[in-house]
Amino acid sequence: MQRLHARYPFLEAARETVATEAVDLAAVVEREEAVVDRAAQRVITAIEDGDTGEPHRDHRVELLSYPVARVLVSMVEERVLVRKYARAEAATAYDRFLEDRADTTELKSVESTGLDLEALFAEFDLRESIRGPVDGEYRIDVGTYLPLAADLWDDEWRLVNQPLDRGEVPVDEGELLALLREAIRERIEDGLPFDVPESIATDLEDEAEDVREVLADLDLTREIDTVVPDLFPPCMKALLDQIQKGEHLPHHSRFAITAFLASIGMNTDEIVDLYRVNSSFGEEMTRYQTDHIRGDTSPTEYSPPSCATMQSYGDCVNKDDLCERIPHPMAYYEERIDDAEDEELEDWREGEADEAESAGD
DSSP: OOHHHOOOTTTTHHHHHHHTTTTHHHHHHOOHHHHHHHHHHHHHHHHHHOOOOOSSSSSSHHHHHHHHHHHHHHHHHOHHHHHHHHHHHHHHHHHHHHHHHOOOOTTTOTTTTOHHHHHHHHHTTTTTTTTETTEEEEEEHHHHHHHHTTTTGGGGSSSGOOOOBTTTTEEEEEHHHHHHHHHHHHHHHTTOOOOHHHHHHHHHHHHHHHHHHHHHHHHTTOOOOOGGGGGOOHHHHHHHHHHHHHHHOOOHHHHHHHHHHHTTTTTTTHHHGGGSTTTTOHHHHHHHHHHHHSSSSSSSOOOOOHHHHHHHOOOSSSSTHHHHHHEEEEEEEHHHHHHSSSOOOOOOOHHHHHHHHHHHH
């Protein structure tokens, strides 16, 4: 099995390789511990870190761990896991592709990496829809652009903010790669979850339970409706402080704090009101972004980024002892809520409402 297929297991050629070699997945999960271990690592690391972890040195193990990981995701049957897993696989593929493009050594060959933009265009039937580059710019048909950009929440991806010209959207290479990452994510997510044969599920139940426990520890699906900023993780407390001071936040920071506030029970109106102090506040755009993150106008309700992602953004600040053993801002907040005394749990929104009522008297 080729390194290329192990590195990019979503490729049709990778799937065909597994089919051609008549791999019996039931036999694999029963007898090949290394494949099962790597599959579980893919899924658990996707939950915790937003990628799929270090690849196995054996190309066969690495490739076969991909369909087994999809089985584990299907067994757990949590929509949030499907989304996180697909995004993590796509993020890993994206990072590997960037590494391959940066590898300009004379020893690089089609056999060792084998994936370039033309190959990706062909993989997703995009060659006829994308033209260029001309002076570093590509042009993509609007009918192709819209579905690929649909799940990208930043303002810049909205068609109204694009210089549409004769049915084409101009993009630079970085933007094009981001759109291709979305094409990869959609392919990986397609068909998940699926019905798992009992003969396979029985042998993977322990690993599936491990995944459920990790997901439960992060508590991404728990209903929280308590807003106590003093108990926020340091990263979110810092971002909230910046908002209240009217400071401008970069897109990734706004996404993080908005997703966090939505996850702990704040509604769109309450979140939008927070941003009003900013001099560049635009209600329509802020409301659109918030509704999108909350899942009101998008296919999914977004979870806040993990601690690892916050660190990569540069938003992980003022770490305390609890941060050292917690992998996710939501897990931090939930532990603080659970440990707090009743008198510490006054909801911030109630105080705001009392102030507003006093001001009206």
